[in-house]
Amino acid sequence: MTGSVGRQLRRSIITGASTTEVLVRRYAEVSADYGTYPPQQQLTTSFTVEDYRQHALASNELPLPAPLALVTRIPDCSQLQRDGPVVSGDEPLNNYVKYLHRELALQSLLFDSDRVVTELHIEADSGTRPGVTEIAAIMTHVERHFTVSQDASREVSVFAGAIFGGLNAISPLAELGVNRLRLGRVADDAVSSLPSTNTTFESAAVFIETARLADIRSIAAELWYGYAGQTVREFEQAITRLAKLGPDRISIHDYGQSGAAAHTAFAGADSGSPDANVRFDMMLAAHDGFGANGYRHLGNGHFALAGDDLAAAQQIATLSYTARGYSSHGRCDWIGLGAGAIGNVHNGFAANAPDVDIYIRCLKDNGLPISAGYALTADDRIRHSIIQAILCKNKLAFDDIERCFGIEFDRYFADELTALEALARDGLIETCAGELILTLVGALMRSRVAGVFDRSGACSQH
Secondary structure, three states, rough: OOOHHHHHHHHHHHHHHOHHHHHHHHHHHOOOOOOOOOOOOHOOOOOOHHHHHHHHHHHHHOOOOOOEEHHHHOOOOOOOOOOOOEEOHHHHHHHHHHHHHHHHHHOOOOOOOOOEEEEEEEEEEEEEEEOOHHHHHHHHHHHHHHHOOOOOOOOEEEOOOOOOHHOHHHHHHHOOOEEEEEEEEEOOHOOOOOOOOOHHHHHHHHHHHHHHOOOEEEEEEEEOOEEEEOOHHHHHHHHHHHHHHOOOOEEEEHHHHHHHHHHHHHHOOOOOOOOOHHHHHHHHHHHHHHHOOOOEEEEEEEEOOOOOHHHHHHHHHOOOEEEOEEEEEOOOEEEEEEOEEEEEOEEEEEEOOHHHHHHHHHHHOOOOOOEEEEEHHHHHHHHHHHHHHHHHEEEEEHHHHHHHHHHOOOOOOHHHHHHHHHHHOOEEEEOOOEEEEEOHHHHHHHHHHHHHOOOOOOOOOO
16 A cells, blocks of 8 residues: 555554554444435335425425425336336336426425525436436426526536447537536456446546537546455556546445445455455555545545535535435435435435336326335434534534534533544544544544444444
8 A cells, every 4th residue: 555645544543542453343344324314224104295295395484495406216127117128219218207207297396486406316227228318308397397506516417327329428418408427337457347337447538538528517437446356456556547537526435335236236256355454455545546636535435626516515614415425515405206216305304116116106196106204303413414514524513513403512412422532542533622523544434433423223333
């Protein structure tokens, strides 16, 4: 392992109370991501469409209602009743998009017309490839039913790996107003033969160049690490190759903590996987490699070029962390659209029915297809605010929480403050003058720090 971050971390760990191996053993096991808090496992079928309606209507009554963000989900081909891929123009996709339009219309009735949409994300699962025609239809109906921001900072994002037409679709998408493309996983040579890898470095280079020519504002890419046979040196080389291509946003993902879906995608890659210490070195290598190429670390393995909106939001403390990663727009009410989509409106999570048939049946009856949800308690809201501060600001001011929620921090979180003492001894945090500050080591393990305040059990502390 080389580079300034790695050297500083090694030096700080060696001079502290714990060795690298001890820290990794204590803190590097699977931890919660905190894209949502409480986690989605808390969703319950006792949460009804009427509950969601009350949350939406209450959000309109706030002195300063939050902007809106829309997440549109197109399910995989098997859910659309196809054995093979479903592509642009196919009847199952056309029919599904028709009901998306109906859902958009029903959702819009719940929100005041002056609520501005600042983010629109269109996501398609494996085996389903909508084209420019379907994207255009969705965007047209969004603009028909909602007030869409015309500000340059608005985000219209599409997962490019699932778009029918490939490179030829980029320029038409840009003309529609799409300004952010997510490339997905970029493979180094060690995994280029695995079936679910999205693209090679060579293909990524062509994609990024084409997107730049089309004036796409921001391009995001992913790197995975920690799979069988991979060495730190190989990952360093992959980091260098991707950084030279210059995507605006990069996220790294630990295969060892990726969950069942990703393990299926990387079938056969389990044996001989690097241990936790090697994966920790890989994480440090990413900080060094991307940092040396002009990227800022946002947290949780996410990086952005210094000129990107996310880096600017980090500087002015308007960054937020969601199920889709970091957002530059701060607090938004998220509306989930499509089968299985999950939204979060005014402290209430709402999940649509994942089964496409049930989803369509609800809309045929002119009802929203919400099948589960969860209303945050007062305690949930306090903890959510704390976790957001740790993930997005690298620090937590106790008096900010006291003013916002009317609590006495030391008394309310007496047990958590005791638990934080161990993290301070291990060099993850510093506490002084009513403030918790992440150290260089703690910034790499911020989910473990945030987990101290997690009452849901998603992150067990050691």
